[in-house]
Amino acid sequence: MAEASASLRPGRLEGLDRAAPVWLLAAAALVMLILLPMGWLAYISVSGPRGLTLAHYGRVLGDPPLQKALWNTVVLAFWSGVVALAIGAPMAWLSARTDLPGRRVIQSLIMASFVTPPFLGAFAWVMLAGPNAGYLNQLYRGLTGGEAPLLNIFSMPGLIFVVAIYTFPYVYIMIANTLGLIASDLEEAAAILGAGRLQVARTITLPMVLPAVLSGFILAVLQALALFGSPAILALPAGFHTVTTQMWSFFQYPPRAELAAAFSIPLLLATALLLLLQKKLLGRRGYAAVGGKGGQRRTIRLGPWRYPALVGCLAVLACAVFLPYGILLKAAFARAWAQPLTPANFTLENWSFTFLHDATRSAIVNTLELGVLTACVGAGLATLLAYVTNRRLIVGHQVLGFLAVAPVVIPGVVLAVALFVAYTRPPFLLYGTLWILFIAYLTKEMPVGYSQADATMRGIHPELEEAGRILGAGRLRVLREITAPLARSGIIATWCFVFIGVIRELSASIILFTPNTKVISVVIFDLKEEGQFGAIAVLGVFMLVMTFATVALMQALLGRDVLGARPSGSSG
């Protein structure tokens, strides 16, 4: 059968063999991506001209405008969470438990809201609800004949609204998935004893779903904390800062990295604490464990409430999807976006401008290059790491798994500050190149990539590989011939998730870019300064088309819904 001679090889742990250097390389990459920049960040926040000092913290936490920014962030995060919960929870219940008409369409629209970059939504809402030229205000003025606008999106309530309509999908996913696990018989037991529909919902379903509800709220709060685009677009014109916009202003020339570093640490601690809380709520399994065997589910009949419920859902989706997409499309094809889209107003100039103008075209190229590169490297690295941790191939694999999802704790601006500090000095002078953006994206998307890769690897029973080995195939051959084909669709899904995340990234890009290394999201901000709403709309539409094309690719290859996957924040 095999070779006649075979010598004993030392192996304290099964599998520590020729493939070891590959695994160790992957581990080293993780250390470079995460530990190095975070170490620098912590160091810079306490280093002064005469050694270690807490002066930066003092300045940052004692300065009244900065304190105001912190408070604004707390208000924003809390209220967006509440509104996201108020929207997402009922929609999840309606979708998962009742006979709401058009459930599948609603789910697709929620997915569209999930992949829409929030800053794009913010731009669209400026065009819809800006006090002067906003479309809805114009309609209102036309109807009432008055001068005053109905809505002013440049306000804290406006900001909370825009943030909430793009974070509620996180709440929705978390609650809908949990509701899917609860068997009907638990609720039927209550119904038989005489409880009405609402009573059952209140006394049986609600307590079982509570951990998921709270967890979803925390997720929404976390997303809101880290956003840069929406506050920059809506809060700055209204005259107030949040932590993220404040950090960005620290980087306007001259960059004051130490202050930014000191300001980052509280934000980091808050995020870490919230994630810890969320993990405790969900337990080790990462989703709300519920009782019962998860059997058949009987849908609740809404009766006369069907159509009002549907109208409610569609109203939410109108705010998140229909209205913003509509106004973006209009602005993309209009000479003057605030005017009605008559044949005289119709033009393709915006498109030719965007694709021919040097600055925008190079940004598109940069974005696509970075998207593809990060997705390839990210999917490869994540898959390798997931394999190493799932098969327990090296000592300390649990640490690897933890490090891979650790970046979820780091808001984009903080990561950018850390990378700026780490890579604008020898030996790794990467600032000013596309490479620093690549590292930022790779680090930021690693949690999502790893979660997906981990789920893929869990789905491949180790016995499938062991069967190959006992018949004579070595470990690497088994990887190639058995594991890889079975993991293929999961790896593609990982690629798609990372790609979508990269092309819409803003909060890190806005700090790390230089004139030669702009990406689409950054250029959109430039164009905002110039008032070029047409070009912004074109870029926005382009971004959305690329995103939806990727999602469609994923669904075609995998035959399943994007919403079936867990969002990055929930893997803890």
Place this chain on the structure above:
Amino acid sequence: MPGVTITGLTKRFGDVAAVDGLDLTVRPGELVAMLGPSGCGKTTTLRLVAGFMAPDAGEIRVGDRVLSSPGGVIPPERRRMAMIFQSYALWPHMTVAQNVAYGLRFAKTPRAERSGRVDEMLRAVQLGGYGTRYPGELSGGQQQRVAVARALVVEPEILLLDEPLSNLDASLREEMRFEIRRLHERFGITTLYVTHDQAEAMVISDRAAVIRNGRMEQVGAPDELFERPRTRFVAEFIGKTNLIDAVADGPGSVARGRLRLRVAADGLTPGTPAVVSIRPHLIALRPRAEARTSPAGANPLAGTVLRASYLGDTVDYQVALEESDIVLRVTSPTPARARAGDPVSVTVPADACVLLPAAD
């Protein structure tokens, strides 16, 4: 065809020793079943033999090659073994024929011969013509047979089976037991078979090894294990039994309270504790009114039936003995000869009373 020699095998997970100084020898061409409750270490032992883990102490030899020791492990792909997993582990992205042919590449079988051998083996497991199907299209029993074919076609020196029948339903399981035994007799490969089902072990194996807490309790042919168990655990694990704690009161008898029993031993030291195992089907039961004089060397006892359960081919009685706190379980062929409440006489032959070591 080599045998397998396991000496002093130990494997710890954290503080717990899953396998604790296990010794076992499988003779060339023999099928030995490793039998025991879940968590007893039998699967861990099998995986150590396969080379998926390294032992903390002890040695595994095949023939006279040392394959595993704390110093090193020859990797699974070079051990010339084959394994059938509980989950079958068929590769869903390959056809049945590709699954079965996989190992032939490493066995350096010439390409031209491969498909012939695959077809032959598929016919041997009664799946002739199924080569182009995918595992997902097959039933549980058919998948199991593909797994068997895949393991046998490479002509391994050692065959390992990890509870291959547990995922099948009861009637299929019985059929497959005989099938596996038949294939073993045809190909004669040295085989190690893990199971928790003692009936399965009895049917399939040449010898069975009862394992508890990572250690060997007793190894022997099925009849030996059943008729001459050497520990309490083995007596209770293999088949049903009555266990009586008593004290020796003569060279060949024991007593418990006012009950005296002649046992299958002599040379007992009076006063020492003794545990007696009596198989229910060796006890004769008849209504008290029909009692006859018992043969010499038998123990005539009187009692009352507490319960009689009709099982179709046998009747299971619970008999409360007079002058004792013991309730004996008795199995007799139908028809039932007594009902609950009837007085009966039970006769226990002396050589049905097997002595076990008291300390366990």
